[in-house]
Amino acid sequence: MNIDTMRRIDAWVGVPACFFLTVIDKLISIFHTGRPGPIRKILFVKPAEQGATVLAYPAIIKAIEKVGRENIYFVVFENNRHILDVMDVVPEGNIITVPTHGLFKTLTGFICAILRIRKEKIDTVLDFEFFARVSAIICYLSGAKRRIGLHTYTGAAAYRGNLMTYPILYNSHIHTIDTYRILFEAIDAPVQKLPALSLQGKYEQAYDLPKLQPGPNDIREVEELLNRKFGQGKIGPVIILNANASDLLPLRCWARGNYIELARLLLDKYPQAKIVFTGAPDEAGPAEQIVSQVKSDRCVSLAGETSFRQLMSLYTIAKVLVTNDSGPAHFASMTSIRTIVLFGPETPLLFAPKSPGTHTIAAGLACSPCVSALNGRHTKCRDNICMQAITAEHVFAQTCKAYESSLTSACSCNSWP
Structure with a gap:
């Protein structure tokens, strides 16, 4: 349904x-x-x-x-x-x-x-x-x-x-x-x-977030998946792109062409890097189409091929995740991966993942955010210019910062803007 x-x-x-x-x-x-x-x-x-x-x-x-x-x-x-x-x-x-x-x-x-x-x-x-x-x-x-x-x-x-x-x-x-x-x-x-609540100052404290520690078997399963896709040998640094195509809120989607351009830019700049597209089973087709247009043996799709636990383990192996405002952005906050999250019809002020390794990007248009809890997340908009205004070059620049930071600092997620 x-x-x-x-x-x-x-x-x-x-x-x-x-x-x-x-x-x-x-x-x-x-x-x-x-x-x-x-x-x-x-x-x-x-x-x-x-x-x-x-x-x-x-x-x-x-x-x-x-x-x-x-x-x-x-x-x-x-x-x-x-x-x-x-x-x-x-x-x-x-x-x-x-x-x-x-x-x-x-x-x-x-x-x-x-x-x-x-x-x-x-x-x-x-x-x-x-x-x-x-x-x-x-x-x-x-x-x-x-x-x-x-x-x-x-x-x-x-x-x-x-x-x-x-x-x-x-x-x-x-x-x-x-x-x-x-x-x-x-x-x-x-x-x-009620509705008056005297809670002043209670939310200036640090946020407690769950932290995933995958076991050796979880890591081994993911490495085997990657080896089947890329061939046996050293996998190298992995960058994950989540080209979300869900119907939950289609206006949140970033255009496929942007993911294709971003993948090509990253592969050209980082010869050792591998690109992995992820997604749900119903997103496997679109993800494969994107991979076929990137035209590189260093770019593959795992959309629909991982269990949820395997996906979480993949986040612990990879260096960077680029995704729109969707579930994976929050799943990744349970690991140490750097995450770039693209916001359009909703606002990071209310929905950004609470992880020090998260960087949000939003165009900041006057009409955004256009959906909220108050309007039942309904909008008259049918043209998501808020997402179209986010360019592949802008996301590429932020992804490079996150990727290079991950190579030089294993733990300090705050070392990049």
């Missing part, structure tokens, strides 16, 4: 469902006004976007400190659970998955997830899908007495009823990693004072 279908269902079914449940909740509250009990089990609801799950890591760690790892649960789409497996912060048996291949299976998957949540008697639910109705519905039907999520106080964002017991105001001026941490820390806030 593609993203547009999900959005239509979320709007057509979600709006009346949220309204109906809000009315039911108001009627119930007339007879039941008891306070929620102590916090014993915490559920995170974040079905979509694996990259954002990395940004949720500090909040998850805080939750673990509060109730213990065995009492942390997570609802996620089946095809997005890989990042949770790699992060290894939520017990495997506590990850509740929902299938996305087919409308009927998705709907029944949500019902099964709600039944599982109620069976676990979870008392606290955190909604990390900013203004999705389906996540608000899951939170309400979970049976949890303490429900924390964003609320559209002034109608600026999508309507999703009044289903949160701790309704939090969305602040579009702070990074997403901080929004997640605020949602968690609101657990202990006095409800009668």
Whole structure:
């Protein structure tokens, strides 16, 4: 089921469902006004976007400190659970998955997830899908007495009823990693004072990020993959290009011609370097087309040929990753690789990976960012001039800085601008 279908269902079914449940909740509250009990089990609801799950890591760690790892649960789409497996912060048996291949299976998957949540008697639910109705519905039907999520106080964002017991105001001026941490820390806030939260200064500290340490077998598998592609012998320094072609937000894509030009420039400047294109299985075709146009035996595609763990291990071997604003940018922040991230319809001020090895590039046009949590990530734009304005020469210059820094300094990610 593609993203547009999900959005239509979320709007057509979600709006009346949220309204109906809000009315039911108001009627119930007339007879039941008891306070929620102590916090014993915490559920995170974040079905979509694996990259954002990395940004949720500090909040998850805080939750673990509060109730213990065995009492942390997570609802996620089946095809997005890989990042949770790699992060290894939520017990495997506590990850509740929902299938996305087919409308009927998705709907029944949500019902099964709600039944599982109620069976676990979870008392606290955190909604990390900013203004999705389906996540608000899951939170309400979970049976949890303490429900924390964003609320559209002034109608600026999508309507999703009044289903949160701790309704939090969305602040579009702070990074997403901080929004997640605020949602968690609101657990202990006095409800009668919301949406006001006295959290000044809490987010001037360093960010705790998960760090991946692949085992020898993981590294060996990736080296074998590379040897099959490049031939036996010394692989040499690897630069990864992620030519994302996902339909999640097509306006974020950088043109194929730019990747072709960038690959050629890098291969000409660095005779020892190898270029590897990565991507999901449905991106394998476009990636192979790009490689065929680069016309070099030092440029190959691994799109659709790696497991998620192998992809993460590849990041630990490679020197630089160039990608648009997408999941791989955040996955890479769990390793020491230098990363160049291209932003267009969204802003790095809210979504940049929190890694010292990350450098973001944005054209800075007056119309950008044009999508946000407040507009449901919808835009009238059909011509992404914000991405077209980012030239291959500009990205090449920044990639060279990152690459040369990686060759001279194994650890200091801050040694290049």
